Each structure stands twice: as structure tokens, then as C-alpha cells.
Amino acid sequence: MLNKYQDVIQVRKELDAVRKDWQAKTSLIKIETPDKDFNTLVNTWLPYQLYINAYWSRNPSYYHGGGPGKGYRCNVQDTESILSLNPGFARKKIREFASLIRPDGTNAVGWSLDGPWDQSPMKGQVVWFTYLVNAYVKETGDTDILKEKAPYLKDKWCKEGEDEGTIIEHIYKQLDYSWNDRGGHNLPRIGRGDWNDGLDMAGIKEKGESVMIAQTLVRALQQASELAELVDDNEKAKELKDRVQEMTEAINKNGWDGEWYLRGFKDSGEPFGSNKNKEGKIFLNTQSWAILSGIIPKDRRKKVLESMDKHLDTEHGLALFSPAYSDYDPELGRIAMFVKGTKENAAIFCHANLFKIAADLAHGRGQRAYQSLKKIMPNKQKDYELYKTEPYVFSEYLIGPEHPYLFGEGAFSWLTGTAGWAYMMATEWILGARRDFEGLRxxxxxxxxxxxxxxxxxxxxxxxxxxxxxxxxxxxxxxxxxxxxxxxxxxxxxxxxxxxxxxxxxxxxxxxx
Structure with missing residues (x-):
């Protein structure tokens, strides 16, 4: 390699080839709107971040230590977001992800060149594969993949069971696992965390429950029922739809707090994300996902949207929850160990902001969605001396309003699912060119x-x-x-x-x- 690149002419040729490759990758989808910054982000920088994330996930980089390889939950979402640009790549990744699912429905938390990680399973991860496969079939019309076989992962967490199954059988097993793993309020158990890794003690005794997992499960059950119908598995489709109804009823009965949805229940049975709590009264994600999952009754939609706007919105974006935790809570975990306004302790998490933007778009609130997106866009910040991170890639979060002096500073750029969701929202929901089973909606x-x-x-x-x-x-x-x-x-x-x-x-x- 050293000999190859000693020649300046050869170096220039290789650099030109790299430029052409990136031009090809980023030019398939093009938008034109009155907002030039929005155009630049969607046409150039988002595809760039998508490809980097899809190939490298949260691997260590020059910026941050990251994880020891690729995270399952993160990379599945990265792959869904790149579907419209590279469906062939997504197809290969689907088979790779399927091979990380165990016969009991759990999956490896991540993997590296050495193989799957041996960490204990995370309960909230099982839904994301369904979303990816459903989106892939809508994008391509390729239903054959549902019947293709892939191996199951067998390791110390699950040594028994089938050696292989079809892709749709992998989906069934994942959703069966979450369905059968419910607590006293008929909601999925949270274990050592759901989307929010900081809730790592909320279900350590296997009694705590997550309203967010319940909501994401409803959406996954709905999408899996659509796939079941495509392969004429009508009995399974009906079972999945019945589960949607039952889980929806459980969420609305046990997860509603009067003005918004709870975040969950601790091992002790005490709710969190409740107006009765001193801190952590209202969480963003369970309001957004109430809309995204479709579980919310019509008479509650206005309350939920107004609650988010009133209690969580700021000049720099929506806080993950409010108020921030000031003292460690051993029944919740490390979420309360971070400084107020940083990381999972009430920062402006950009990924969660995209869930809220998706909810606004699903509700027809284009103006509100656009305003929220502008607040967290890396190339639309008002004060870069404050923001301090790259103006071309999304940060994981901006420091929240309860931090004493760093409110609005960006942190952990690259290491986020925000770019993928931003790209899908921009192209499929704001501009509205959305994949569907029968065509382009x-x-x-x-x-x-x-x-x-x-x-x-x-x-x-x-x-x-x-x-x-x-x-x-x-x-x-x-x-x-x-x-x-x-x-x-x-x-x-x-x-x-x-x-x-x-x-x-x-x-x-x-x-x-």
C-alpha cells in the first residue's frame, strides 16, 4: 500500500475515485425547498452520516471510544434509514441481523469481528428488526425474503431450540418473547433498560415495566401482522392483531396519568414519569410513541401534544423529560447519576426529538415539526461558540435547560440514530414520498x-x-x-x-x- 500511494498521480486518481463514489452515494435522492440549509443537510450531509453509521455503527473512532463493535439496535435503525438509497445493502444486513436472534426471541446486544457480544439481552431491542423488514418489503416489493431461512444464534443465553428458521419466523419469535415477558400491569418488563439505557435498575428484580416498550411493541405487532398476511399466514396475523388490541387496552388503562402517559413502573410498582413524582414527571418518548403506535384515543391527542409543547420544549429542542433528577435513585439507575441536563438526565436528546417530530408529522403538524427540526439541525445553530460540535452531523444530544451554564452545547456527534430518523422524516414525511406495499404513497x-x-x-x-x-x-x-x-x-x-x-x-x- 505504501508503494502504491508514493506516486502523486496515483494518489490524485484515488482521491478522485473517492469523490465520485460519494457523489454517487449522495445524489440518488435530491430535494429542493425554500430552506437552503435544509436542502444541504438532506442532499449531502445526512446521506454521508447514514452511510458512515450503517457501515461502522457505533464503532470506536477518533472522536469517541464508542462500543467494542456494532450495536444491534442502532445498526438496525441505521439500515432502515438507508433503504431508499441502497436496498441491496439492506437486504444483506437483514440476514446478518437475523443471525443474531436467538431461538427464544432475544438478540445479541451487538457484535464485532470476534463475534456476538456476550452481554445479557436487552428487553427493548426486539421490536426494531420488525420495523426494518416491514420497511424493506414496502421499499422493494420483495416478499421472498420473508420465507428465506437464516440461522439462530445459540450461546450461553440460549443453548436450546431450532438451528434455523425463516426471516418471518425470526420476527415472530422476537415479538412472542416480548409479549410473554409482561409484568403486573400487563406491560412488558423493562429489565435493565429499554431505549433509555440509563434506566438500568428500573427492572433489575424483573418486576419493573416499560410503557415505551409496550408502545413500540404495538407498532411492531401491527407491522408483523401485515407481513404475516403477505405470506398467507392468516391465523398468525389474527393473533398479532388481537395482541395489538389487548396491549393497547393495557397501556391506556394502566399507563395514562391524566394529562400524559407514564414512562413506566419501578420494581416496587411505583410509577415514574407521573405528575405525582417530584422529579421526572413527564417523559418525551411515551408521548411521541403514543401517537406513533396508534394507541392513543382521539380525545387524548390534544392533551399529549400540548403537554409536550408546554413542559418539554425549549429554544434548543425538547428535553428528554422534566424536571431532571438531582439525586441518585437506586430504583431507576444511572439516569440520575449524570449532571442535570446531560446524557440521559434530561438532555435534549436529538433521537427522541425526531420521535416527537415524527409524531407531529403523523398528526399533520408540519409547521411544528419543521420548527422542532431546525432547533437541533447541526447547520442551523445560532451560536457555534456555544454548540461546539461539527456543523454537518447530528449530535447525540444538546445539553438541556437545567444545566447551570452549558444549555445548548452539543455533545457526542456521530453516535446517534438521529440522522436516520431525520432522513426518513425529511424525505418520506415532510416531502411525503413514502414507501408502501402497493407503491409510492x-x-x-x-x-x-x-x-x-x-x-x-x-x-x-x-x-x-x-x-x-x-x-x-x-x-x-x-x-x-x-x-x-x-x-x-x-x-x-x-x-x-x-x-x-x-x-x-x-x-x-x-x-x-
Whole structure:
């Protein structure tokens, strides 16, 4: 290698090849909106961060020690977000992730070149694989993958069971595990943490429960039932739908606090994320996921949205919860060991902010979603002397409002699932070019001021040049769609699969249907 790169001409050729490779990777999807910073982020920097994360996950880097390899939960989400750019890569990763699932439905927390990590299973991780596979099938139309076989992982945590199973059987096992692992409120046990790793003592006695795991499980059960129907496993599909109903009822009966949803229950049975608590009264994630999972009744939506806006929103983004913990709580764990406003102790976690942005978009609140995104965008910070991290990649968090003097400082850039969720929200929900089983769903959700915007997006062996017109400056609603000069019914474009480019005009407004 040293000999190869001693030649300056050869070095220049290799550098040019690298530039062309990145240009190809980042140019497949292009957007054009009135916000130039948003365009730059989505067109260049987000695809760059997605590829780095998808290939390297949270591996050690020059910036941070990271983990000893690739984290399962993180890399599954990274792969889902890169689907529209590289579905072939995602297909290979699905098989790799499946091989890390055990016959009992748990999965390795992560892996490296030495093999799977031997850490004890994390209860909240089992849902993310379902989301990835469901999204992959919607993106590609490839249902064959569901019946392909992959090995199960056998290690000290699970030595018995089948040697292999189909991809959809891997999904069933993961969701069966979470379904059968419930506590006294009929909610999944939290164990040593869910999405929030800092809640590592909340269920150490195997009695604590997580409302967030319950909500994410409902979404996974819904998506798994869709996949079951695709392979004509109608009996399993019905079972999964019945579980959706039962878990939804349990969450709304036991997880509602009056103005918002609880975060969970400690081993002692005491709720946290409750107005009755002195600290940690309201948590962001269980409000966002109440909407994303669809469990929330209509009469509670306004309360939940207003509670987040009132109690958690700040000039730099939404805090993970409020108020921050000031003293260690042995029934919760290290969440209360961090300085107020840092890490899991009420920082402005960017990943969680994207969940909230997703909830706003699902509710048709395009203006609010856009405002929230701007607050955490790395290239839209007002004071970089304060922010202190790169202006082209998302940080894991910004220091929260209860820190005495560092409120708004960025930290742990790169090491976050934020980029993936930001890319999906930007392209699939704000610009609204969203994958679906039957085709490309066009359903933009915009800020009021955007009267025109564009997105070019490949989908199932064709490319769609989409112009969105918003003459009345509304947030959500499609009046009509024209494809290659012909008006279509509804907002679903059937796949062309012809290798050609197709012109799409979308007019927002009240639907004629």
C-alpha cells in the first residue's frame, strides 16, 4: 500500500475515485425547498452520516471510544434509514441481523469481528428488526425474503431450540418473547433498560415495566401482522392483531396519568414519569410513541401534544423529560447519576426529538415539526461558540435547560440514530414520498411558508420527479396528483418498474375524494 500511494498521480486518481463514489452515494435522492440549509443537510450531509453509521455503527473512532463493535439496535435503525438509497445493502444486513436472534426471541446486544457480544439481552431491542423488514418489503416489493431461512444464534443465553428458521419466523419469535415477558400491569418488563439505557435498575428484580416498550411493541405487532398476511399466514396475523388490541387496552388503562402517559413502573410498582413524582414527571418518548403506535384515543391527542409543547420544549429542542433528577435513585439507575441536563438526565436528546417530530408529522403538524427540526439541525445553530460540535452531523444530544451554564452545547456527534430518523422524516414525511406495499404513497406535510418544493426519488426500478405545489400554504392534505400528465385517483403511485423517469405534480389542498 505504501508503494502504491508514493506516486502523486496515483494518489490524485484515488482521491478522485473517492469523490465520485460519494457523489454517487449522495445524489440518488435530491430535494429542493425554500430552506437552503435544509436542502444541504438532506442532499449531502445526512446521506454521508447514514452511510458512515450503517457501515461502522457505533464503532470506536477518533472522536469517541464508542462500543467494542456494532450495536444491534442502532445498526438496525441505521439500515432502515438507508433503504431508499441502497436496498441491496439492506437486504444483506437483514440476514446478518437475523443471525443474531436467538431461538427464544432475544438478540445479541451487538457484535464485532470476534463475534456476538456476550452481554445479557436487552428487553427493548426486539421490536426494531420488525420495523426494518416491514420497511424493506414496502421499499422493494420483495416478499421472498420473508420465507428465506437464516440461522439462530445459540450461546450461553440460549443453548436450546431450532438451528434455523425463516426471516418471518425470526420476527415472530422476537415479538412472542416480548409479549410473554409482561409484568403486573400487563406491560412488558423493562429489565435493565429499554431505549433509555440509563434506566438500568428500573427492572433489575424483573418486576419493573416499560410503557415505551409496550408502545413500540404495538407498532411492531401491527407491522408483523401485515407481513404475516403477505405470506398467507392468516391465523398468525389474527393473533398479532388481537395482541395489538389487548396491549393497547393495557397501556391506556394502566399507563395514562391524566394529562400524559407514564414512562413506566419501578420494581416496587411505583410509577415514574407521573405528575405525582417530584422529579421526572413527564417523559418525551411515551408521548411521541403514543401517537406513533396508534394507541392513543382521539380525545387524548390534544392533551399529549400540548403537554409536550408546554413542559418539554425549549429554544434548543425538547428535553428528554422534566424536571431532571438531582439525586441518585437506586430504583431507576444511572439516569440520575449524570449532571442535570446531560446524557440521559434530561438532555435534549436529538433521537427522541425526531420521535416527537415524527409524531407531529403523523398528526399533520408540519409547521411544528419543521420548527422542532431546525432547533437541533447541526447547520442551523445560532451560536457555534456555544454548540461546539461539527456543523454537518447530528449530535447525540444538546445539553438541556437545567444545566447551570452549558444549555445548548452539543455533545457526542456521530453516535446517534438521529440522522436516520431525520432522513426518513425529511424525505418520506415532510416531502411525503413514502414507501408502501402497493407503491409510492405521496403525502407531504409542510410548514406554512413552503409554497413549492421538489423531491427526486428512485423507487422500484423507476425514478419519480415530484413537484409539490402548496398554493394556500397549508400543512397537510393532497387535492390532486398528476403522473406524466394524467390525473390519478388517490395518492398512491403504482410502481412502473420501467427504468424511466416519471413527472409527478402534487397539488395540496382539500381532497376532492
Amino acid at each position: 405521496i403525502d407531504p406535510c409542510l410548514p406554512f411558508s413552503w409554497k413549492n418544493c421538489k423531491i427526486r426519488r428512485p423507487f422500484r426500478e423507476a425514478t419519480y420527479e415530484i413537484l409539490i405545489e402548496n398554493p394556500k400554504g397549508i400543512e397537510h392534505g393532497v387535492k390532486e396528483i398528476w403522473v406524466d400528465g394524467k390525473k390519478i385517483e388517490g395518492n398512491l403511485i403504482k410502481p412502473h418498474r420501467d427504468g424511466k423517469s416519471h413527472k409527478v405534480k402534487v397539488v395540496m389542498g382539500k381532497s376532492d375524494r
